[in-house]
Amino acid sequence: MSKNKINLRRVGIFTQQSEQQIYDFLQQWFIPHGIEMSWLEEGFKSKDALDLVISFGGDGTVLAALSLFPQCPVLAVNFGNVGFLTAGDREELADMLKSVLNGNFIISERSVLKCEHAHGVDYAVNEIVIRGATRLIAVELSINDQHIRRVRGDGVIIGTATGSTAYLLAAGSPIVMPELRCMIITGLNEYDFRSRHLVITADSKVRLAVSDQTHEKEIYLSADGKGKVPLEIGNEVLIRESSRKAKLIFMEKNYFFHNLSSRLSWFRSGEK
Numbered sequence: 001m002s003k004n005k006i007n008l009r010r011v012g013i014f015t016q017q018s019e020q021q022i023y024d025f026l027q028q029w030f031i032p033h034g035i036e037m038s039w040l041e042e043g044f045k046s047k048d049a050l051d052l053v054i055s056f057g058g059d060g061t062v063l064a065a066l067s068l069f070p071q072c073p074v075l076a077v078n079f080g081n082v083g084f085l086t087a088g089d090r091e092e093l094a095d096m097l098k099s100v101l102n103g104n105f106i107i108s109e110r111s112v113l114k115c116e117h118a119h120g121v122d123y124a125v126n127e128i129v130i131r132g133a134t135r136l137i138a139v140e141l142s143i144n145d146q147h148i149r150r151v152r153g154d155g156v157i158i159g160t161a162t163g164s165t166a167y168l169l170a171a172g173s174p175i176v177m178p179e180l181r182c183m184i185i186t187g188l189n190e191y192d193f194r195s196r197h198l199v200i201t202a203d204s205k206v207r208l209a210v211s212d213q214t215h216e217k218e219i220y221l222s223a224d225g226k227g228k229v230p231l232e233i234g235n236e237v238l239i240r241e242s243s244r245k246a247k248l249i250f251m252e253k254n255y256f257f258h259n260l261s262s263r264l265s266w267f268r269s270g271e272k
Contacts, residue, residue, distance in 0.1 A: 006051055006052060006073065006100075006103075007051065008030075008033070008035050008051050008052060008100075008101070009034075009035060009036065009051055010035070010036045010037075010038065010049070010050050010051050010052075011026075011030055011035055011036070011037050011038070011050065011051065011052045011053070011054060012037075012038045012039075012040040012050045012052070012053045012054070012069065012072070013026060013037060013038065013039050013040060013053075013054055013056070014040040014053050014054065014055045014056070014061070014064070014065045014068070014069075014074075015055065015056035015057055015061065015079075016057055016061055016064070019056070022056060023037070023039060025093070026054070026097070029097045029101070033101065038050070040053065040065075040068070040069075049071075049072075050069060050072050051072070051073075052072065052073055052074075052075060052100070052249075053065050053069050053072050053073070053074045053075070054074075054075045054076075054077065055074055055075070055076045055077065056077050056079050056090075057076075057078075057079050057080055058078065058079065058080020058081060058082060058083055058086075059080065059082055059083060059084055059085045059086070059166065060080070060225065061076075061079075061080070062074060062076040062085040062086065062248075063085070063125055063126060063224045063225070063226075064226075066125050066246045066248075067123065067125075067224065067226070070112075070123070070244050070246070071244075071247075072247070073107055073247040073248070073249050074246075074247065074248055074249065075087055075096065075100060075105075075248075075249040076248065076249075077089070077090055077092075077093055077096070078090065082263055083259070083263065084165040084166070084259055084260075084263055085162070085248060086259075087105075087248070087249055087250045087251055087255065088251065095251075096251060099251050100249070104251070105249050105250065105251055106249070106250050106251075106252070106253060106255075107247050107248070107249055108178065108179060108247070108248045108249075108250055108255075109179065109245045109246070109247055110125060110160065110161075110162045110178055110179070110245065110246040110247075110248065111160045111161065111162070111181050111182075111202055111241055111242075111245070111246075112124065112125055112160070112241070112242040112244040112245060112246050113125075113127075113128055113158065113159075113160060113183070113223075113239055113240070113241065113242060114239070114240055114241070114242035114244075115128045115221070115223055115237060115238070115239050116237070116238045116239075117221055117229060117231070117235065117236075117237045117238075118231070118232075118235050118236075119229050119230075122221075122223035122226070122229070123223065123242055123244060124159075124160070124163075124223040124224045125160065125162055125163070125224060125246045126159060126160065126162055126163035126166045126167065126168075126224050126225075127157050127158060127159035127160070127163040127166060127167050127168060127223075127224065128157070128158045128159070128221065128222070128223050128237070128239055129155060129156070129157050129158075129167065129188075129221065129222045129223075130155050130156050130208060130210070130219070130220070130221050130231065130237065131154055131155025131156075131188060131219070131220065131222075132154065132155065132214070132216035132218060132219050132220075133216065133217075133218035133219075133220075134216070134218075135215060135216040136152060136153060136154065136191060136214075136215075136216065137152075137153075137154070137155060137210065137211075137214045137216050137219055138150055138151070138152045138210075138211035138213040138214045139151045139152075139155075139156050139208050139209065139210060139211060139214075140208070140209040140210075140211050141156070141185065141206070141207075141208060142206070142207040142208075142209075143200060143204055143205070143206055143207075144204055144205055145205070145207075148198075150211060150213070151187040151190060151195070152187075152190060152191050152192060152213070153187045153188050153189045153190035153191050153192075153195075154188040154189040155187070155188040156185070156186070156187050156188065156208065157171060157173075157184075157185070157186050157187075157188060158183055158184070158185055158206055158208070158239050159173070159183070159184045159185075159186075160178075160182070160183065160184070161176040161177060161178045161179070161180040161181070161182055161184070162178045162246070163184070164176040164178075164184060165178075165260075165263075168184055168186060171186050171188060172186070172197070173186050173197050174197065174199070175260070176199070177256060178256060181201075181202035181241065182199055182200065182201060182202050183199070183200050183201075183202060183204060183206065183239070183241070184197060184198070184199050184200075185197070185198040185199075185200065185206070186198070202241045203240075203241065204240070205238065205239075205240050206238070206239040206240065207236060207237070207238055207239075208236065208237045208239070209234070209235070209236045209237075210231055210232065210233050210234060210235050210236075211233075212233050212234065214233055218230075219231045219232070219233075221237060
């Protein structure tokens with residue numbers, strides 16, 4: 001985690017809801033400081049690099065922004081329902097912009113997974129998922145060329161510390177501080193009471209192979225929920241930590257615990 005002052009010259013606005021009010025409000029902050037603004041869409045190409053992307057939406061919008069602009073810090077404003085990756089809610093936007101312009105923020109660098117498969121390469125900030133459509137699948141799990149076990153269930157998730165508050169959380173994974181470099185492996189609804197979640201070092205190499213014990217015909221891979229990559233019996237998937245880093249902007253050092261308490265309603269009424 002680092003504290004930085006970004007030399008802001010070009011800012012991109014990324015939202016899946018076209019709201020002119022947002023753009024007009026941001027112009028009031030950035031134009032007087034000589035900062036250019038661009039309204040970003042998927043497929044956006046610019047000859048000039050962006051210094052900052054501001055995303056408006058939930059965690060899905062943040063993930064899309066990180067995927068489209070992988071080297072650029074993202075300030076995420078929560079317009080969604082959960083927002084573990086966001087720096088604050090829409091009511092806090094003015095305060096967040098003031099902090100950014102004054103350099104009062106931190107940049108949290110997150111691990112990104114690189115996933116090589118039969119159809120190419122995908123990257124994920126949260127998780128890689130392999131699963132079937134309706135029936136159980138069997139996946140052979142190897143770590144650093146050592147076969148570990150067969151995962152037999154609805155599927156398997158390989159996630160990052162950042163992803164521990166996403167799909168992994170719903171699957172019963174432990175919550176991990178997001179700057180920790182690691183990978184978390186868990187089966188989905190495994191047909192084996194001995195199955196356990198596994199946390200491994202970030203420099204590990206994970207290999208998943210769809211076993212011939214699988215009878216499901218529709219098997220697919222998904223990276224951060226972006227579409228479905230079809231897999232077949234015998235296909236192998238290699239997952240390792242990428243050299244890429246996802247960069248998220250927050251206003252305070254203890255943002256993670258604040259978000260946990262807020263999003264998971266850990267504080268009861270009257271507690272501080």
